[in-house]
Amino acid sequence: MDKHAGAVSELVDQLGRLPGVGRKSAERLAFHLLRVPEAEAIALADAIRRIRSDIRYCQACFNLCEEELCAICRSGDRDTTRLCVVEQPRDLMSLEQSQAFNGLYHVLLGRIAPLDGIGPDQLTIDALVDRVRNGNFSEVIMATNPNVEGDGTSLYISNLLAEFPVQITRLARGITAGSVLEYANREMIADALVGRQKL
Numbered sequence: 001m002d003k004h005a006g007a008v009s010e011l012v013d014q015l016g017r018l019p020g021v022g023r024k025s026a027e028r029l030a031f032h033l034l035r036v037p038e039a040e041a042i043a044l045a046d047a048i049r050r051i052r053s054d055i056r057y058c059q060a061c062f063n064l065c066e067e068e069l070c071a072i073c074r075s076g077d078r079d080t081t082r083l084c085v086v087e088q089p090r091d092l093m094s095l096e097q098s099q100a101f102n103g104l105y106h107v108l109l110g111r112i113a114p115l116d117g118i119g120p121d122q123l124t125i126d127a128l129v130d131r132v133r134n135g136n137f138s139e140v141i142m143a144t145n146p147n148v149e150g151d152g153t154s155l156y157i158s159n160l161l162a163e164f165p166v167q168i169t170r171l172a173r174g175i176t177a178g179s180v181l182e183y184a185n186r187e188m189i190a191d192a193l194v195g196r197q198k199l
């Protein structure tokens, strides 16, 4: 028998599914939301609803955005000869925060992970190849995470792109092997970009 009333119990269950939120934290958050002014709690609910209804993927790079193209793809100030390939929108955000890259991005929306049943078809690799074929990129920087799956994904893509006249590089290993791009700090990412090597 659950000790909480139905709605509270449901909220605790939902919050408890979030990464890093255990049962105790979920209960604390739920009771916090009961105590704060109603408008504050509703604002949180609305923000959650909005990211699901208004946010979509950029049609060019698959970054998250609210319009057809993201702000980076719409900007006229980016270097359109360099393309940086990342696994997730949050990796793109880490690279943007480093302010060390002014080119365009391509978000794969994952990495090839045979053990999890994720193959190349489930990623945005076809769109990437089309972009490289039709764009005027001189360099494609592989910025997948430095672990087995990220490296495998990067190798798979670089083989596909080998037929095009672009230089393919990857981030330097300033980021410790196995670490995840989203947790790397700004300086590490900037170093990794500056020191990028030919793949």
Ligand SMILES: [Zn+2]
Pocket (backbone or CB within 6 Å): 058, 059, 060, 061, 062, 063, 069, 070, 071, 072, 073, 074
């Ligand atoms: Zn975009």
